[in-house]
Amino acid sequence: xxxxxxxxxxxxxxxxxxxxxxxxxxxxxxxxxxxxxxxxxxxxxxxxxxxxxxxxxxxxxxxxxxxxxxxxxxxxxxxxxxxxxxxxxxxxxxxxxxxxxxxxxxxxxxxxxxxxxxxxxxxxxxxxxxxxxxxxxxxxxxxxxxxxxxxxxxxxxxxxxxxxxxxxxxxxxxxxxxxxxxxxxxxxxxxxxxxxxxxxxxxxxxxxxxxxxxxxxxxxxxxxxxxxxxxxxxxxxxxxxxxxxxxxxxxxxxxxxxxxxxxxxxxxxxxxxxxxxxxxxxxxxxxxxxxxxxxxxxxxxxxxxxxxxxxxxxx
Amino acid sequence: xxxxxxxxxxxxxxxxxxxxxxxxxxxxxxxxxxxxxxxxxxxxxxxxxxxxxxxxxxxxxxxxxxxxxxxxxxxxxxxxxxxxxxxxxxxxxxxxxxxxxxxxxxxxxxxxxxxxxxxxxxxxxxxxxxxxxxxxxxxxxxxxxxxxxxxxxxxxxxxxxxxxxxxxxxxxxxxxxxxxxxxxxxxxxxxxxxxxxxxxxxxxxxxxxxxxxxxxxxxxxxxxxxxxxxxxxxxxxxxxxxxxxxxxxxxxxxxxxxxxxxxxxxxxxxxxxxxxxxxxxxxxxxxxxxxxxxxxxxxxxxxxxxxxxxxxxxxxxxxxxxxxxxxxxxxxxxxxxxxxxxxxxxxxxxxxxxxxxxxxxxxxxxxxxxxxxxxxxxxxxxxxxxxxxx
Amino acid sequence: xxxxxxxxxxxxxxxxxxxxxxxxxxxxxxxxxxxxxxxxxxxxxxxxxxxxxxxxxxxxxxxxxxxxxxxxxxxxxxxxxxxxxxxxxxxxxxxxxxxxxxxxxxxxxxxxxxxxxxxxxxxxxxxxxxxxxxxxxxxxxxxxxxxxxxxxxxxxxxxxxxxxxxxxxxxxxxxxxxxxxxxxxxxxxxxxxxxxxxxxxxxxxxxxxxxxxxxxxxxxxxxxxxxxxxxxxxxxxxxxxxxxxxxxxxxxxxxxxxxxxxxxxxx
Numbered sequence: 001x002x003x004x005x006x007x008x009x010x011x012x013x014x015x016x017x018x019x020x021x022x023x024x025x026x027x028x029x030x031x032x033x034x035x036x037x038x039x040x041x042x043x044x045x046x047x048x049x050x051x052x053x054x055x056x057x058x059x060x061x062x063x064x065x066x067x068x069x070x071x072x073x074x075x076x077x078x079x080x081x082x083x084x085x086x087x088x089x090x091x092x093x094x095x096x097x098x099x100x101x102x103x104x105x106x107x108x109x110x111x112x113x114x115x116x117x118x119x120x121x122x123x124x125x126x127x128x129x130x131x132x133x134x135x136x137x138x139x140x141x142x143x144x145x146x147x148x149x150x151x152x153x154x155x156x157x158x159x160x161x162x163x164x165x166x167x168x169x170x171x172x173x174x175x176x177x178x179x180x181x182x183x184x185x186x187x188x189x190x191x192x193x194x195x196x197x198x199x200x201x202x203x204x205x206x207x208x209x210x211x212x213x214x215x216x217x218x219x220x221x222x223x224x225x226x227x228x229x230x231x232x233x234x235x236x237x238x239x240x241x242x243x244x245x246x247x248x249x250x251x252x253x254x255x256x257x258x259x260x261x262x263x264x265x266x267x268x269x270x271x272x273x274x275x276x277x278x279x280x281x282x283x284x285x286x287x288x289x290x291x292x293x294x295x296x297x298x299x300x301x302x303x304x305x306x307x308x309x310x311x312x313x314x315x
Numbered sequence: 316x317x318x319x320x321x322x323x324x325x326x327x328x329x330x331x332x333x334x335x336x337x338x339x340x341x342x343x344x345x346x347x348x349x350x351x352x353x354x355x356x357x358x359x360x361x362x363x364x365x366x367x368x369x370x371x372x373x374x375x376x377x378x379x380x381x382x383x384x385x386x387x388x389x390x391x392x393x394x395x396x397x398x399x400x401x402x403x404x405x406x407x408x409x410x411x412x413x414x415x416x417x418x419x420x421x422x423x424x425x426x427x428x429x430x431x432x433x434x435x436x437x438x439x440x441x442x443x444x445x446x447x448x449x450x451x452x453x454x455x456x457x458x459x460x461x462x463x464x465x466x467x468x469x470x471x472x473x474x475x476x477x478x479x480x481x482x483x484x485x486x487x488x489x490x491x492x493x494x495x496x497x498x499x500x501x502x503x504x505x506x507x508x509x510x511x512x513x514x515x516x517x518x519x520x521x522x523x524x525x526x527x528x529x530x531x532x533x534x535x536x537x538x539x540x541x542x543x544x545x546x547x548x549x550x551x552x553x554x555x556x557x558x559x560x561x562x563x564x565x566x567x568x569x570x571x572x573x574x575x576x577x578x579x580x581x582x583x584x585x586x587x588x589x590x591x592x593x594x595x596x597x598x599x600x601x602x603x604x605x606x607x608x609x610x611x612x613x614x615x616x617x618x619x620x621x622x623x624x625x626x627x628x629x630x631x632x633x634x635x636x637x638x639x640x641x642x643x644x645x646x647x648x649x650x651x652x653x654x655x656x657x658x659x660x661x662x663x664x665x666x667x668x669x670x671x672x673x674x675x676x677x678x679x680x681x682x683x684x685x686x687x688x689x690x691x692x693x694x695x696x697x698x699x700x701x702x703x704x705x
Numbered sequence: 706x707x708x709x710x711x712x713x714x715x716x717x718x719x720x721x722x723x724x725x726x727x728x729x730x731x732x733x734x735x736x737x738x739x740x741x742x743x744x745x746x747x748x749x750x751x752x753x754x755x756x757x758x759x760x761x762x763x764x765x766x767x768x769x770x771x772x773x774x775x776x777x778x779x780x781x782x783x784x785x786x787x788x789x790x791x792x793x794x795x796x797x798x799x800x801x802x803x804x805x806x807x808x809x810x811x812x813x814x815x816x817x818x819x820x821x822x823x824x825x826x827x828x829x830x831x832x833x834x835x836x837x838x839x840x841x842x843x844x845x846x847x848x849x850x851x852x853x854x855x856x857x858x859x860x861x862x863x864x865x866x867x868x869x870x871x872x873x874x875x876x877x878x879x880x881x882x883x884x885x886x887x888x889x890x891x892x893x894x895x896x897x898x899x900x901x902x903x904x905x906x907x908x909x910x911x912x913x914x915x916x917x918x919x920x921x922x923x924x925x926x927x928x929x930x931x932x933x934x935x936x937x938x939x940x941x942x943x944x945x946x947x948x949x950x951x952x953x954x955x956x957x958x959x960x961x962x963x964x965x966x967x968x969x970x971x972x
Contacts, residue, residue, distance in 0.1 A: 071865070098865070117830045147926050199886065256741060296941045298942055299942070310951075314952055
């Protein structure tokens, strides 16, 4: 049976809240056998053991990485690789988040292992691990396999049930990784909720339907209330409600937010080509057949005015 | 009252304009089949220019042009934005005496219909209208403030909505996979979902797909594809402090699109025998963006060096490729075919937005009352068959 | 100082269909473009190259059509452009891609700074940058939105959630640049037309001294075995009920997504 481990890293001294889910993913990959759990972090010590007491874990290793923060991936990659090599780990499961992904990418190179990222499910079948992951902008689910060992897999949050906590706290094996990083941090600064449009995580888009129902100000207020950047379709820019630079579409700005909330846009391709990537799309339109429906993850058919009044009343 | 059942294949500008015109007859029962979204194919990539003194449709068909323009003006007046009108005016540049004559005739026609228009030879005035132009390379220019461009997708959706208001049916996401022919007569269609629909008349409004649609009816539809490669560029000054009019030269045209300028080689300058310009392709394989050839950007650049130096240093923002459905004489194919009750309203080339209203008006009357018109006679399928035999 | 930008040529259409006979995925068109995030990496290089003595080269691995991505970068000032093209490269996983890029950068380098896009729009793994850095033996910073360098060290600003970290590293180093990091200059018609005429190098596995058995499909360690499920169109959901119910469900949905994209990281 392959040796399976879940790797997790402290960030700003805190544990991820997804460890119990990852353990479940690991257990599924290991054909229902228990897995090891590795916690890496600056100052990580035995005190963490009680916070990571989960069923399905039969070995806990806590690796103190003094002075290393999540962005020091050169050293953390080395630390991860050394753990894999020292303990003969065959399968590493971790969270699909940027730091872990970068760390394991480096560890995979060092250890000569293969890697599949952004999996939503792991299944042990016929002696190998089937890694299910979305592909082609999430239109298709594909099954992947890593040839040979070690094998690295990162997991998207796809609603895997967390394993239950275990009342018995394991005695951790404590280690220290002393390697240094070539990267130093000279300062941090907070970013405004939404910087400029193209880099914004959440964008609210007003379309012609918003103007027709006289709700531009209400949509703008809603965008502010959730800390989203505001953009518009061509008619909204044409009529001067937003600057042309904030017009989404083929002939305007192309954005790639994680969430787009689109009010009153019919959804011609000139518009939809302005939104890229696999972010979530929510569309509200009064036309039940609006083409935007086929573009949205969540569609709501409603009168824009009534909808916004009701939405405002919710808060 | 027994109704005449008409099935229309294609929900672009051609199919929706015809659908609405047919629904104006209370004895018509109309169904439009659209495999994607309304106005999503070639229509979506149309520049939508409807210029009063335009070179893309000969002055011979002035009434067609005027009818299209006024249809959209009224649509826009009914509900602002429903035709996506951007009233930028048009500047048509003359580079030969022949064009001067044609433009002046267009101006006379426009003025006859009550619009403004003038032929300008004062280079300073032309420069004031469009400062980035090289006025040395032109003889003069026709100018009107009254026209502009429309949005083909908006228009199609407005026609579709008006049609549904009148009781017409639009089947979205319904792909026609078979045309039912019995004894040389079209009887209905079948869709990908396996449903069969009976019709008295079937009309192909599928534009660049017409070769494939025609094949289902055993018909060779003589259209070619010409490439409409459009580029969106950002002028060096980024935000123009004047209204960029539709700019027409014999070999290219340009219009504003938000902050950008849309540029394209003109459809009448396409050569059906040049494999870079024309061919038979599969419109289903068209990408929504990009897919353009270096040839066209080179061509436009050299045109600009000569005529619009202000755009040579414009930034290339994006591009798209579309296929126009063109016949040998660059005019559409409308009406009867050798297959009884199987009609065409296709081959509009670059002029679907301009021509669809007048064609649909006449074709609807022909389908419902059997009365032809001069326009239908000129644009009949038979003209192309005759040429074929010669 | 020399900068290398590694870009990817990705399909324009994310739409896919399934061949009814072979069940293979077919894209509706072959058209491609430079990966959106990579435009921002090119822009970062272009800005840095405005300094005297700084120049940048561009690399891409892909079929002949991928040269378009090189031409884009050349129109924006890339000095040398290299197309890594070999049938042996086809089907590479991220490790294979990084190995080819690493070999090419060693052949044409050394480079002081290597830039990549943060992730590609089609694969979206974000692995190639860190893997390439490890193969080159240099540190890497992902999600780098700004870069400054004196030729010996680089100051990289990394965006993480709502915090901007100022990170310093000695060169050589690698940075991955996300979509939206800056405002990319557009290639002008004049420069694009000139770039379309320019020569670029085409490099094969043999040119790089790489063993074809370790590359492409043959060498890939993470392989796609089959397609599990295909939805031609996005299968969205529609919220139903009274307008109040819709508004409530909408607000819940927005909340949930916002929490999820805050990374669930103790935001």
